[in-house]
Amino acid sequence: MNHLLRSIAPISDANWKELDDEATERLVPALAARKLVDFSGPHGWEHSASSLGRTAPLTSAPCDGVTGMQRRVMPLVELRADFELSRSELRDADRGAFDADLEALDTAAHQIAVAENVAVFHGWPGAITGIEEASPHERIRLGEVADDYPQPVAGAVERLLHNGISGPYALALGGEQYQRVVETAEQGGYPLLEHLRKILEGPIIWAPGVKGAIVLSTRGEDFLFESGQDLALGYDSHDGEVVRLYLEESFSFRVATPEAAVALDP
Amino acid sequence: MGFDQYHEPPDELPAATRTFARLCASLTEEAEAIGWYEQRLAVETDPEALAVMSDAQGEEFKHFSMDLEFLLRRSPAWREIAQGVLFRPGDIVEHGEEAEAEALDGDSPDDDGPSAGGSQSLGIGSLKGASR
Numbered sequence: 368m369n370h371l372l373r374s375i376a377p378i379s380d381a382n383w384k385e386l387d388d389e390a391t392e393r394l395v396p397a398l399a400a401r402k403l404v405d406f407s408g409p410h411g412w413e414h415s416a417s418s419l420g421r422t423a424p425l426t427s428a429p430c431d432g433v434t435g436m437q438r439r440v441m442p443l444v445e446l447r448a449d450f451e452l453s454r455s456e457l458r459d460a461d462r463g464a465f466d467a468d469l470e471a472l473d474t475a476a477h478q479i480a481v482a483e484n485v486a487v488f489h490g491w492p493g494a495i496t497g498i499e500e501a502s503p504h505e506r507i508r509l510g511e512v513a514d515d516y517p518q519p520v521a522g523a524v525e526r527l528l529h530n531g532i533s534g535p536y537a538l539a540l541g542g543e544q545y546q547r548v549v550e551t552a553e554q555g556g557y558p559l560l561e562h563l564r565k566i567l568e569g570p571i572i573w574a575p576g577v578k579g580a581i582v583l584s585t586r587g588e589d590f591l592f593e594s595g596q597d598l599a600l601g602y603d604s605h606d607g608e609v610v611r612l613y614l615e616e617s618f619s620f621r622v623a624t625p626e627a628a629v630a631l632d633p
Numbered sequence: 634m635g636f637d638q639y640h641e642p643p644d645e646l647p648a649a650t651r652t653f654a655r656l657c658a659s660l661t662e663e664a665e666a667i668g669w670y671e672q673r674l675a676v677e678t679d680p681e682a683l684a685v686m687s688d689a690q691g692e693e694f695k696h697f698s699m700d701l702e703f704l705l706r707r708s709p710a711w712r713e714i715a716q717g718v719l720f721r722p723g724d725i726v727e728h729g730e731e732a733e734a735e736a737l738d739g740d741s742p743d744d745d746g747p748s749a750g751g752s753q754s755l756g757i758g759s760l761k762g763a764s765r
Contacts, residue, residue: 371753391755398760406759585761597754616754 370412371601377610378602382457386472386600390614393473394598397480399574400487401592403537403585404498404620408594416440417593417619443595443617444494446482448475451609472612479598479614481576487592487620488539488577498590499581501625504530509579509631513547513559521566523582523629530626535569537585541577544633583628590627593619653707656700663697666690710736 373383408414422436429435450471460467490497504526507519524536540548548571551559563571569585583590595617603611638658643651670690677683705712717732718725 369753373753387755391757394755394757395760398757401757401760403761406761409754409758594758598757599754 371599371615373600373602376602376612377454377605378457379461381461383600385460385467386452386469386612389469389472390476390598390600393476394480396573397477397484397575399480399484399539399572399577400620401483402570402572403539403583404487404590404592405587406592406594408618409597410593410595412596412617414443414595414617416442417621419621441619441621443593443619444486444491445615445617446479446486447613447615448479448482449603449611449613450475451611454605454608454610457610472614475614477575479616483616483618484574484576487590488574488581495620496622497620498583498622498628499630501622502628502630503625504629506630506632509544509633511633513544513551516544516548516559517562517566519631520563520580520582523631524566526629527582527584527627532584532589532624532627533586534567535585536567536582537569538563538567538571539574539577539581539583540571541579541633542573542575544580545571545573579633580631581628582631584624586627589622589624591621591623593621595619649707653704656703660697660700660704663693663700666693667697 378386417440419439419441421439423439425435425437427435452471453468456464456467456469485491486495486497488498490500504523507522507526509516509519520538524534527534527536548559548563560571567582574581596615598614598616601613601615603613605611638654639646639651640654646654667690670686670693673686674683674690677686705715713736714729714732717735718728721728
């Protein structure tokens with residue numbers, strides 16, 4: 368048994384499969400950061416830190432005649448989203464019910480995906496430096512009118528080119544901004560989405576949790592997401608009515624090239 | 634040279650299986666050579682000869698490793714078991730039993746519930762390249 372304690376949960380194998388499938392179905396569309404940055408791992412739950420290849424000086428040494436340095440590492444963070452499911456609903460699912468109420472799982476999946484996006488794109492104070500906060504570029508105003516988006520997006524791409532950052536480029540759009548883009552046809556009926564794709568030569572990603580938008584290079588080796596335990600469902604406890612489960616992951620995130628992204632304010 | 638790396642009539646074997654068998658035979662030969670050099674190195678006293686044979690054994694290490702990597706790429710179950718055993722500290726037999734159970738039964742020996750991957754994760758990993 369591992370730390371997820373799945374084998375002692377009052378959940379059948381068929382239920383576990385349904386829960387895993389449901390969680391994956393909900394997570395994949397919302398996990399925007401993983402669609403744009405490099406991914407390493409998963410390295411396992413016991414993986415606690417990422418190597419930075421750097422050292423910190425030590426003021427003392429064990430004895431005269433030697434010097435010492437201490438390796439610096441980045442500790443992984445853990446994210447966990449708890450939720451409860453009705454045992455009665457799970458029993459119905461075992462009987463073949465297609466409409467078991469898994470809303471709490473869906474909500475938890477969305478929350479943990481948003482948390483991952485926010486940590487990567489905007490940062491997590493004290494734990495992770497996000498793409499937006501690492502970027503040295505002056506922020507560009509995106510505005511509230513989707514028809515005007517091509518200009519700031521093109522401006523962001525030009526700024527990346529000016530700094531020697533090659534493409535393809537991607538656009539991570541917050542939920543509100545993404546909806547505006549897909550709803551908008553420019554004059555002449557040409558979809559805004561297609562116009563933006565031509566500017567970027569890369570994907571446009573729905574990124575729930577992102578404030579405004581971020582244009583970044585996807586050429587690789589600029590941003591690294593290091594996974595310890597990849598997203599998994601675990602068991603916490605149960606009573607006669609409900610079973611308490613959670614979604615969990617551990618990861619670190621590093622920005623190798625801060626110049627490779629430009630933030631667009633809403 | 635004979636064709637005794639084939640246990641079944643070669644004409645009845647698919648090309649991919651014949652290639653796999655050839656690399657298995659090559660792997661065996663490299664392992665034998667490593668063992669032979671190990672014995673020669675243990676009894677040789679001439680330093681120059683020792684250097685030459687040590688270099689030759691290094692070549693066999695490389696050949697063995699390349700053969701092994703090829704075979705693991707062509708055999709996902711073998712690869713999965715190897716990942717659970719190779720380059721890991723601790724009890725080799727224990728790792729082997731666990732890796733075999735996970736790879737071949739699709740589950741851990743402790744029956745910790747079904748899931749994608751031996752770590753019980755959802756197996757999502759990288760999504761780079763996903764369209765939106």
